[in-house]
Amino acid sequence: MTSDSAMRWTPAPERDAEQASPENDENAPVLSAEDGFTLLDRAGEAYAALVNVLPDGTHHIVACAHGNEPLIECQTLEVLGAAVALASDDSVNVCCVLATAMAASAGRLVGGGIVVRTIERDGTEWVRGWSIQGGWLEPVQAADIRVAYESGGDGPIEAEYRQGEDIPTPDGADAEERCRRRHPANRPPNRRN
Template structure:
């Protein structure tokens, strides 16, 4: 999986190009821009390292969701982030059948990029999964981006999110045949779950925001 994550990182940095595919990679490149001409090379390097760390963390969360949580079925996922620079939304469709996964890599990279953007200070984010299970049932569950990870939303949280039109605030009629589910906990990487194990696994960047601005 590290090779896959490196591929994502290179894409965001603009280092990866495939002339045979028009995937809109320019929109995904994450190269921190200086706020002024007074920004030093060291500050730029620190910003780039933070971006890489957030992208690594988003990829870890995405892969953990994929490997341990989603389950069999076809899943329509939408990741969103609200940042000081605007709203980001990316969707993806994938199918899980036992250990087999049918997935579009470009869509997965974009979802990871949006999750990473939601982890940046002063930003918020989340991910919703609509699952069509092998037994024909349809359900929706969601996770919020908090403290550099995906935190499960309750069934009531996701039900309320789908009961109001986001632009006008008007109530929406519940979708027939859809179950709003309590989301599962997304496991953290084993090395992180066992501090002091001597592993060199990734850790989240230190949160330097004041408490009232944290996700």
């Protein structure tokens, strides 16, 4: 390789610090580390509750958090009875997107949501969705899911559109209280995690 054809490193253009600052974005939610832990716990609970209402079949999940740039994560999982086959990395990524959407919905931004396309064992396909409102998954009407799903994808698909089911909130203590108890500041000093 001659010196003329060698690759050269070029620094990225500098961004205006004032323009890039979150303080100048009136829509950017400001969260503490405790809030982040709480949101991740809440997102994990919402994800588990969603998976628990899925019937037998193959499920294609798309989670989206809205902001200056959309954050999107996809996952495919299989449900057969009480067994769920999934890639744990994909589940973590979906939970992170849900937590981001929950953070955005706590601010003045539109939070985001989740769409599930289900293919049952007999080949029946249907699509339904939920938006993030008040820190939880709220069902979206079938007509709204059709518009959102078809405008963001490859166009119309041969599937039935249904309203999302109600996703039950966690039983027992309020979810925020459980998350608060799990926060590192509220653990005994000998706990490391």
